Amino acid sequence: MPPKGSTPKKEGLYxxxxxxxxxxxEFIKKLTEFHEKRGTSFEPxxxxxxxxxxxxxxxxxxxxxxxxxGGYDELCKVQKAWGALANELGMYFDDSKGMGQLSFQLxxxxxxxxxxxxxxxxxxxxPPPKEILEAQSCASKHGPVLTRTVDSFKLASKRPGEETPSKEDRPAETSTPLSGNRASGRLREAPPQRVPFQPETGPSRQTRHASSQHSTPVSNSVHSSHTQHNQQHQHVPPHHNPNNPLHLIQAQQAALRGASSAFTPSNPETASRLSEAFEPRPxxxxxxxxxNTPGNNPIEFAKRQRQLRMQAAAGFDGPNIYTxxxxxxxxCIPSEQAFALNHLVKISxxxxxxxxxxxxxxxxxxxxxxxxxxxxxxYHVKWQVSYSGDQDVSDVSVLDGINGTDDILERIGTLQPKSVLDYMQPAEFADRLTRVTEAVLTIRNMVMLQENAVYMADVYPLKDLLCIILHLPNLEMLxxxxxxxxxxxxxxxxxxxLDYEDALYRTLLEQLDSTDRGTILTSLRAVSRISMNLEATNMLQHVPQVVLKNIMNWLLLNDEELVDACLxxxxxxxxxxxxxxxxxxxVDMEHVVPHIVRLLAHGARRVREEVILEPEKKQPASEEVVPLPLDLHEKLVNTDEPQRCFHWLQSLFEEDAExxxxxxxxxxxYQSSFGALTGAGRSMLSAADFIRNVSHVFSSARAQIIRGPGEVQRFIIEGIRARTAPMDYETKEEYARCQWTTSKAAFPKTCNGFFxxxxxxxxxxxxxHLGVTIGENGKIEDREILTSCDWADCPKYPTPAKMKLxxxxRHIKTHFPASQKRPPADGLEPAAKRQKRSYVIPAKTMSLAWEQTLVARDERNPKIEQAAGIPLSAVLVLRNIARNVVKTESEEKLLKKHEMGGEGGGWNEKLFRPVMARLFEVMTENKxxxxxxxxxxxxxxxxxA
Structure with a gap:
């Protein structure tokens, strides 16, 4: 089954x-209100x-x-689930890249x-705030949307151990000059050199003796400190060269750090107890x-420069397979050509x-x-191409490469063929034929690109080559x-x-007399596309009659591709x-035109649609309860409570949540139906018990108290309503109301009995109502009576007249309901029967059917359907015939013949009169x-006319 709401594209594709x-x-209206209240953008x-x-x-x-x-979160857990969902909804892509983009956007x-x-x-x-839901992309890794919170969003947006500093904690930007070519940015400063931290273990205040010799101890301590650091981290001996640049840089940086980098002897009197628990990092x-740099290895760099100079002098452009x-x-070396053609086929x-x-x-x-x-x-010939323009015309083997060879077909006709066996060739012959085939295949692959096809259209030897190949002997190897x-x-x-004298045009028409389907199909397409992308008109003149007859015969085949090419x-x-x-x-056009008209319905299918004339309606609920029919009353009178109450409720009421x-x-x-039984000694339910029984019969019914007009309390039972007609509680059949009018006064009275x-x-x-007596054996005398049909709104017999009973x-029975089928023997009511409600007036519908053929959708507006395929080609051919047949000489001859005697009208009358009914039918049913x-x-x- 296709997805509901989809339009068929082809068979199996919607x-x-x-x-x-x-x-x-209603759903779009709810979504719009939801997004307006939420403050987010919404596209319906x-x-x-x-x-x-x-x-x-x-x-x-x-x-x-x-x-x-299963919902959004469950669907995101399954790989490629969104792509499969897109296919189910009627969205397609052939390539994986396009399908991936489509599924992501969906x-x-x-x-x-x-x-x-x-x-x-x-x-x-x-739902989570819009800042962590709609404002983020669905590709972000912030966890499921159902359980997403602000805290989980912050944790998911940070890396482990990463903290984002606040605006106040960030270091102030130093004023740096603006760059000349980057007016909107600032130059970055070089980061400070990192020096390992060395903790202070001495007293914070130095002695007078140490203060008087401040410069020397600090210098020595810096030197000793960094000497020790270099021993630990760079494995350099302590008495290394003091002129080492690395040593000087580290000493300067340590001196800039102040007193914390200098070594101060410990003084237990002034030392802090906090330093005792400090453990330095390992x-x-x-x-x-x-x-390698040019300074420490000049030989290596000189070798590299020498190699670059040698490559530049040789002019080597690298291993280019194309060149x-x-x-x-x-x-012209066979082995090299074999290598080249093998790779050219792959590349092309x-x-x-x-x-x-x-x-x-x-x-x-x-x-x-x-x-x-x-x-x-x-053949006994060696074809050569001359680009000089003054080649010898007498030499058959020399082709004109500038203007093309006009007499190429005549030259081919003068060639002497060689004796070649079709199923057995020497190895050299087979290798040469393979290389030639690879050359033609390379051209074929390359002209599939439009730029190459335009380029080859100006290469005149290509036309001569095509004529030569297509006139080769009919051998299977070719x-x-x-x-x-x-x-x-x-x-x-x-x-x-190509005009009608062109050698390639004549060669392609000769191929249409072939028995090979592939040859016929490709030749038809090639001839039909002549000058398609040019301003010149393709006249297609001097087509042989045998070709026209073949085309009319091919239209009769059940071959869609071939019929399309013929049209x-x-x-x-x-x-x-x-x-x-x-x-x-x-050809006999009187037989051809009806067949082309038959193709107007090629691939057609009947489409049916139910159109709603009047929507389904619901009758308003009423406080009036219909009276109990006599036969039901007789059955329930002899039933004990509370069973009688149950059956009475089932007969006169039904569920309705609204x-x-x-x-x-x-x-x-209920009292009016069985109140007289109290005097006869039969027990009756109390009002409270009766209200409770309503909830037992109908599961959706419940007693409630509501505020009515004027704030008056009303005691109601919600979830049920009175039936418009009683129902038999056993057979589930609905009673019909008698609408016979018993009085013709100003206020007519209706019978309203239920049967x-x-x-x-x-x-x-x-x-x-008619006063007819029924005999004992059920027979009725068919006598003549004076009466009328007094059924409500019946215009058949409005006034009394004599007629047979x-x-x-026979007329009166048309007002009665049809007999209803009883439920199955197992007592289970059909689903359609259970869903029917007496208070619902069904919608009035009309079924429409029409004919639909292949259509194509406009890319700019997919809702617009346009005709396509064989039906469109067929009607265009018929339109050309109707437009141009009246301008031919045959039209004048036919009109003169009709003037001398016979039927009137021209070729259009003769060709289209037998199919006019079918044309009107297609126009009516095919939109x-x-x-x-x-x-x-x-x-x-x-x-x-």
Missing amino acids: IHQIERTQEYD EPRLPTMHGHVHVDLLRLYKAVIAK KQDFYRYLAAYWIKDQHGKE PITVPLRPV RCLQSLRS YERGDKYKFESFLGLAEGLIEKALEIGTLF VEVKHFALDIAEQVTPYLV DFLYQYTAVVANVESLLKA SHITQIAIWQA LGGEKMWHHVLTA SELT AMAGYIASLLQLVQDDR
Whole structure:
């Protein structure tokens, strides 16, 4: 089953589309109010890119689909779950990259517009603030949205052990000059050198003796301190060279740190007790590795410079496989050419989107020259291409590379073929044929790129090569290379102007007399696409009659691809008046036109839709309870309480969560039905017990107290309502009301009796209203009576008239309900029966059916459907015929023939009159084709007028 709300694209493929139902409108309204209250942006119909164009997301279907799969958090746990959900909703992509982007955007749309509403709606929780939900991307790693809090969001946004300093804790920026080329930024200062911290263990105040010799001890202490540090961290002996730069730098930095870096002898009188518990950090070993620089290793750098100078002098541009293949192809060495062609086939297939002829001058000419060697294998000739412009015309083997060889077909006809066995060749012959085939295959792969096809359209030897290959002998070993040649022609002909004398045009038409489906199909496409991308018009003149007959025969085949190619050819061919004249002479158009009309329904299917004329309605609840029918009353009179109460409630009431009835109204109705039994000695329920029994019969019913008008308390029973007609509590059949009018006064009175089934209703009308007596054996005398039909709003017999009783009863039975089927033997009521409610008036619907063929959607507006495929091509061919057939000489001859005697009208009358009914039917039932059929009918009708 396709997803509801999707539109069929092809068989098994459905495109996502919004189903604008009442439920959808209410859902979007709730979402809009929710986002307005939350203060977040909301887009009711977000757009997503698919392989069939942009589609608008149905947020209601997306919401239901995610809930069905366990919710947003559960769906995010499964890999590629969002991509699978996109496919289920009718959103497709062939490549994995596009599908990944589509699934991410679908997930982002749910996260942004539905996640908070999902938490509130499905779980009854307050969603997280918008700063940690909608303001963040769905790709951020902040945990599930259902359990996300501000604290968990802060923890997830920080790395372990990382603390973000506040604005007050950050160091103030030093004033630095602005850079000339970076006016908006500041230059960074060099970070200070890191010096390991050495704790102070001496007293904070020095003695007088130490103070008088302050400079010397500090210098010595700095030297001794850093000597010890270097011994620990760099493994340098303490009596190292004092002129070492590293030693000087460390000593200067230690001196700048002040008294904390100097060694002061400990004084137990003034020392702090806190320093006794201090334990210094263990030393850190930093490995040092030598680095080659021009200063410490000049030999190595001189060697590198010498190698760079040698490479620059040789002009070596690196191992470029493209240049290597091009040079190998030009070398004419068999082994090198085999290497080049093997790699060119791979490159053209794998890198065809970037491998262009214009980037490698001489590549196209080299491949063509190699492909021309195929003539040497099958004919006594060696084809050569001359680009001088003054080649010898008498030499058959020399081709004009500047202007093309006009008489190439005549030259091919003069060649002497060689004797070649189709199934057995020498090894050298097979190797040469393989290399030629690879050259043609490389050209074929490269012209699939539009830039290469445009480039090769100006290379005239290519046309000569295609003519030579397609005129080779009919051998199985040449089938592959001929198909490659046809593929090249199909890609190049849109950029060529070929008249009817052109050798390539004539060669392609000759291929249409083949028995190979692939040859016919590719040749038809190549001929139909001549000058397609140019301003010049493709006239398609001088098409042989045998080709036209073959095309009409191919239209009868059940081959969609071949029929489509034939219709494309006919559309181009019938656009010229002279060609329509040739078509009338070549084939029987009176049989062709009906077949093309039959193709208007190719692939059509019947589509049905239920249109709601009037929506479903619900009757308002009433405090009045219908009276109990006599047969039910007789059964319940002899039933004991509380069973009698249960059956009475089941017969006259039903569940309705939105309605209620007052306790006094339902109790008085029960009293009016069985109040007379109290005097007969039968027990009756009290009012309190009766109200409690209502909740036992109907699970949704409950007694409540509400405030009425004027703040008056009202005692009601919520969840039930009175039936519009009683129901048999055993058979579950509904009684029918008798609407026979018993009085013709100003205020007519209706019978309003209830009867179970049409048979009892018929007996009641006969005996009570018509005064007919029924015999003992059930027979009724068919006598003539004077009466009228007094059923409510019946206009059949408004005034009394004499008629047979049988005639009147046949009419009266049309007012009675049809007999209802009894429930199954097991007592289980069908689901459809259980869901039916008597207070609901069903909707009035109308079923529409029409014919739908293949359509294509506009990328800018996916809701617009346009005709496509074989039906569109068929109507365009018919329109060309109707437009141009009246301009032919055959039209004038036919009109003169009709003037001399016979039927009137021209070719349009003769061709389209038998199919007019079918054309009107297609125009009426096929919405996509209606415009095209209307224009065709306009052409035909104008001619007939």
